[in-house]
Amino acid sequence: MNFDDYALSATIFAPLLGVLILLFTPQGNARAIKIIGFVFSVFVFVLSLYLFFRFDSENPSFQFQQYTVWISGLNIGYYVGIDGMALLLIVLTAFLTPLALLGTWNSVEHRLKEYTMMVLLLELGMVGVFAALDLFLFYVFWEAMLIPMYFIIGIWGGQDRVYAAVKFFLYTLFGSLLMLIAILGLGFFASTLQDGKFTTNLTTLYAVAQHLPLNLQLWMFSAFALSFAIKVPLFPLHTWLPDAHVQAPTAGSVILAGVLLKMGTYGFLRFCLPLFPEASLRLIPVLSVLAVIGIIYGALVAMVQTDIKKLVAYSSVSHLGFVVLGIFSMTEEGIQGAIIQMVNHGLSTGALFLLVGMIYDRTHTRAISDFGGVAKLMPVYAVFFLIISLSSIGLPGLNGFVGEFLVLVGAFKSAFLGSYAYAAFAGVGVILSAVYMLWMYQRVMLGPVREGSLYGGHKLSDISAREITALGVIVVFVVWIGVYPGTFLKKSAWTAKTVVTLMENVQRGFQPRYAERALHEDK
């Protein structure tokens, strides 16, 4: 027995330790609560770094696998393991959680203990989602993560928090119920095969699924895809996002945008494509068109927003459209671009929400028209805001460009998409992102300081060393990925390659190789 066998589980459940200790911490001791929350989230990050450095990029199979029987009669297991994509998303989760806590150190006063516990539980759920290799386990984590997020929005949110929380909850729940039915259906399908038994083991199901007739594939794909599309969110299922973001407290927004949205795109790559390859191939046009519409639509609507948070929320619709397009280009460039774009969006949008939160803490407004001339009062803040905006715009040399460009290359050359139009229309999003980001930057940061605005009379203090640390760490990675993305792209190379090979083989009518590989690893 060595630590590697448990490293993944340790990463998943480490937040629980923090929650337990918090249970026995007195409510009144705010400082201790904050420190415990922060320390444990950093601890999770350290564990995720261990995974990162121990992860073998040359090895195509799931790593750090651990399997324990859970419900033996139904062949449901506690089965976890990660490939490069899951690795990057787990590191991203573990990276953003402490920063979200650090960046909003003084933002929450009401029921701080419960709040910190919710954040840690949320982290547990998120890491679990990315690590689960059993569909039932995946579903449990998926739903478990919904609850703390619901409370975070509903209790610590803004004015219309309850409406937003319920909308978020119902939207997501609606999708996931259909997914549950599809999971069960898949399990039962497995039992109808010769010598088959009911199972939710993903690697077994990869092999089983190749026997699925096309019509069943299409139904199950749709059930999964609906759930994931809501989470992404893919146009036109995106309307929960602006409300949820605007109402959520800063840390909630950071995690929601930074990690939760990626679960949708992660789901497409982990489940939809490898389980239902033929259905995926058939539905490429539908999803790609929706993705491209989302890119342009999100950007246009972002342009005319009056609330900064809503603007960032709609920009997410646009950016996530790139990710979906990359996935359904089914090329190595496109999928690699999609994966790194998930990370990029987590960093840039996470940072943007932190930035908005910092100024909200000071002024209690998010209306663009209330601001003006902030750069004069908060010069350091303005520099960070500019760098992150440029990253979001996709300036070469910063992270956003790497993902967008790879996706565009993939979309352009993809034989599956079969048309240059996808890349061309997606490229319009590149123009529009500059329009809305720079316009917002100008109206908030530059120009004269607004007289009579909420902060007109006060002296707006520039960001503190704590806030600079939180943003500075993100900027380091924004530049790192922009200049030397190989550190991260190398990790996910096999994820992309495996999916693409499978798709190409299915297209040619060969037996899915993915399933064979998976069978090998079946426990």
Place this chain on the structure above:
Amino acid sequence: MTSFAPYIVFLPFIGFLVLGLFGSRIKSEKLIGIIGSGVVGVSFAIAMAIFVQMVGEEPHARKHVVELFTWISAFTGTASSIHVVVAYQVDQLSILMTLIVTGVGFLIHVYSIGYMHGDAGFWRFFAYLNLFIFAMLNLVLADNFLLMFLGWEGVGLCSYLLIGFWYDRKFDVGGYAAGTATTNDAARKAFIVNRIGDFGFILAMLLIFHTFGSLRFDSVFNGAELMSIGNQAAFWITLLLFVGATGKSAQIPLFVWLPDAMAGPTPVSALIHAATMVTAGVYMVARCSILFALAPTTLQVVAIIGALTAIVAASIGLVQNDIKKILAYSTVSQLGYMFLALGVAAFSAGIFHLTTHAFFKALLFLGSGAVIHAMHDEQDIQKMGGLKKYLPTTYKTFLIGAIAIAGIFPFAGFFSKDEILWKAFSSEHGSVVMWAIGVIGAGLTAFYMFRLVILTFEGTFRFGEEVHPHEAPKTMTVPLIILAFLSLVGGFIGVPKSFFGNNMIEHWLAPVFEPASTKLLLIEEGVHATEYVLMALSLGIAAAGIYGAWKVYTKRPDIAESLRNKYTKVYSLLLNKYFVDEVYDKTVVGPTVKLSEKLLWKGFDVAVIDGALNGMASLVSVTALWFRKIQTGIAQTYAVVFVGGIVFVLAWLILK
């Protein structure tokens, strides 16, 4: 020595980092100036050393590539997937551009020490300038399209930052009502218009990768050599690349941002918006000469757009009164000449004019900066006059610049412009019409430049008592003198055979353009009698332009007056820059914003989608409310229902 090429690029970046991170704490302007200028100066010295070494090499052995590290790749190891390396390529063309960028850049840095003296953002200014040089060097030294694009976008960013340097100053931007815009509106406009061009560049790169399987210049150009003229892919690639060029180099239809870019401090206008960045499109087309050679249609488009831009911008320049805007339209016009040259496949003529233009236009802008400095930020030439008495050095150097741009023998502009006109006439891709447009444009250029010189420096003072013009400090005049010298002799690097020269620059660049020339079967021309005739003609027209300006603005101001009154419509059209901004605003910008807000957001998002959802939700709750009535909580009611149920079931069982 060529292995030092990356140092040329990275020294200015180090300057940027040092000034950007610690600049606010460096109290001494002198130290900031030394750091900022120093790094660019050292870059220039290295570039010069490499150049000297290259001169000693065989013409075909002058290309060197230095590879650094892998940048963007799918990292899957698949041969056909994308793989881009950060690598710098030194060859005859890129070293020439590097010398211009670092050389002129260095002079403008030094000039800025005087010009920006006392500005609160002194350190920030030099940090941005250093960053600009870094980006520009990436653009010209890149060995692949993607790294070039990094530089391309990078210079766009620096342009944005520097145009909006004094971000809350009022500035009239085309498309905005007077008095409502700030310099940052100009900056944003520049960035976004450029992005529209960049969209073309990105699509071009995608198509290049799809066609050639690589983004490296070598691989792409070697592949292109094997293709035949009229290739479909080459046509689209070059057309899309040219869209990118119209953005960065301010050609029709994307030229609208450059005049507004004058909102930036004057050294910025000189460096970025005259000498270097705006010529990036010219450099890019020249760099891809072999691709353009495959697409005669695109070449035709390039030539037509170039010629049109040259004359349209020159005509606008005739009536403007802002000293910098005149120079801006002049820049747009001169860039048009460069594209005209490229379009008629006279690639080295285009680069030659790029070089001389960098000298004299930087000189003119810096001179205008000295004037503005002296006039306490006044830029309206109608409110100047007689300044030669107060600014003797500025006046003399400015005059040299004006003569050079007017194309008077033997100043720099004469040789480069004449080369273009001659090629427009004689090349099989050119025509008499293009030549004629070029010559008329040259006449207009001479006219508006001397209108500017006369209204600014000659005649009587038209400014108030409170203004006391004074000559600029040494840090500003020395760069002026150096640039004036270069504007005087810079043309000698390209003296044609007809003047018993050997056109050094054409020979130097020949290996770079050789594949394109071979493809297009361009033959080296002998000396024609026609060449002398045309030369005399264009010289005569330029002289006439100067004479006209002198006549109208010193002797007979009434002529200008009566022309204005006689042709009010034309005058207003020119003064308002053909209303291009207004048209864009009415047809593109306004409708897009309206559509997004009214139709997409408030219409579709809020009304349709959320309306449907909330409708469903209320349907559920209405139904639930109705069903809720069953739950009365009264035991008797339940008992009645209970008994009724039993009766019903029994009845059903019996009657079945």
